[in-house]
Amino acid sequence: MSTPPINAGLTILRVWLLLLGLGVINIATAYVPIGAWTWTITYPIAATMTALIMIYYMHLRDSTRLVRIVAGAGFFWLMLLFFISFADYLTRQPL
Amino acid sequence: MQLVAAEQFDDLAQEYEASRLGMWTFLATEVLFFGVLFAAYAIARTLYPEGFATASEHTDLISGGIETAVLLTSSMTMAFGVRAAKLGDHRRAAGLVLFTLLLGVTFIVLHAMGYYHHYHEGHLPGASFAYEGPRAREVELFFFLYFAMTGFHMLHVTVGVLVLGVMALMALRKSFGPEYFTPIECTALYWDFVDVVWIFLFPSFYLVSRL
Numbered sequence: 001m002s003t004p005p006i007n008a009g010l011t012i013l014r015v016w017l018l019l020l021g022l023g024v025i026n027i028a029t030a031y032v033p034i035g036a037w038t039w040t041i042t043y044p045i046a047a048t049m050t051a052l053i054m055i056y057y058m059h060l061r062d063s064t065r066l067v068r069i070v071a072g073a074g075f076f077w078l079m080l081l082f083f084i085s086f087a088d089y090l091t092r093q094p095l
Numbered sequence: 096m097q098l099v100a101a102e103q104f105d106d107l108a109q110e111y112e113a114s115r116l117g118m119w120t121f122l123a124t125e126v127l128f129f130g131v132l133f134a135a136y137a138i139a140r141t142l143y144p145e146g147f148a149t150a151s152e153h154t155d156l157i158s159g160g161i162e163t164a165v166l167l168t169s170s171m172t173m174a175f176g177v178r179a180a181k182l183g184d185h186r187r188a189a190g191l192v193l194f195t196l197l198l199g200v201t202f203i204v205l206h207a208m209g210y211y212h213h214y215h216e217g218h219l220p221g222a223s224f225a226y227e228g229p230r231a232r233e234v235e236l237f238f239f240l241y242f243a244m245t246g247f248h249m250l251h252v253t254v255g256v257l258v259l260g261v262m263a264l265m266a267l268r269k270s271f272g273p274e275y276f277t278p279i280e281c282t283a284l285y286w287d288f289v290d291v292v293w294i295f296l297f298p299s300f301y302l303v304s305r306l
Contacts, residue, residue, distance in 0.1 A: 004111075012175055013171070026302060027160055029298075030156070030302040035148070036145075039303075043295070050291045050295075053294075054287075054291070057283070058288075059280075066112075066116060067116055071123070074124075077127065085137075089138055090141075
């Protein structure tokens with residue numbers, strides 16, 4: 001093929017710095033006094049870091065739509081698993 | 096080095112697309128694999144929030160933070176390595192892949208040291224579990240999930256390290272270039288996925304609550 005999709009060196013470095021920065025913010029979140037609700041901040045940050053890695057390092061930004069759909073399929077299945085499992089546990093009444 | 100597509104493909108571009116699609120399909124099955132473990136974790140944490148918060152304070156945040164930085168950096172060096180391979184820079188590609196491998200080994204060593212420390216503290220679920228407190232069973236459940244999930248992750252890192260070794264050898268043998276880079280790119284996809292799993296493991300076990 002003529003031109004393989006190549007990431008510019010600066011892009012790779014910038015994504016790395018962003019990832020490290022988000023990681024530091026994530027660690028700081030554990031010290032915020034919101035008790036059991038830390039996950040509302042730490043997991044969205046983790047999801048953002050994942051999106052950065054998938055779009056830039058894993059080349060989703062220069063992939064065909066089919067590849068992006070397959071990449072999203074795993075995530076979609078995961079949402080189904082979490083949604084249905086929690087629908088069960090959160091609606092359980094004591095006998 | 097192949098410059099002609101295998102006969103079932105129309106051209107090299109289609110063959111490359113097929114390889115990438117196949118690799119992503121495999122990664123989707125890995126999402127299934129880790130997904131059920133994370134679902135179990137999510138349910139257990141929802142049922143026992145205080146127990147999990149207490150147990151999380153017994154994990155080593157500094158070690159976990161360094162491990163996170165190590166893996167994030169290894170994804171960066173791997174991205175540079177794939178870039179070098181695509182540009183035909185064989186020695187740089189091999190060097191960067193080897194450095195990624197070293198970072199992977201660093202992660203494994205750090206985490207294994209953490210396991211030993213936890214065993215010493217009596218956090219290993221089972222006969223040697225020695226935590227005394229009002230929520231001991233919940234803490235034990237936390238550490239069961241900790242060892243199971245980070246253990247499977249470490250297994251994946253180990254496999255990745257072995258494959259990285261093979262890629263470094265292939266790079267040294269000048270197997271990669273602008274025409275052919277599929278193995279090293281698929282390896283990078285796997286390695287980045289392993290990094291993504293850790294990105295979710297880290298807040299799950301080290302960042303529940305540190306107050």
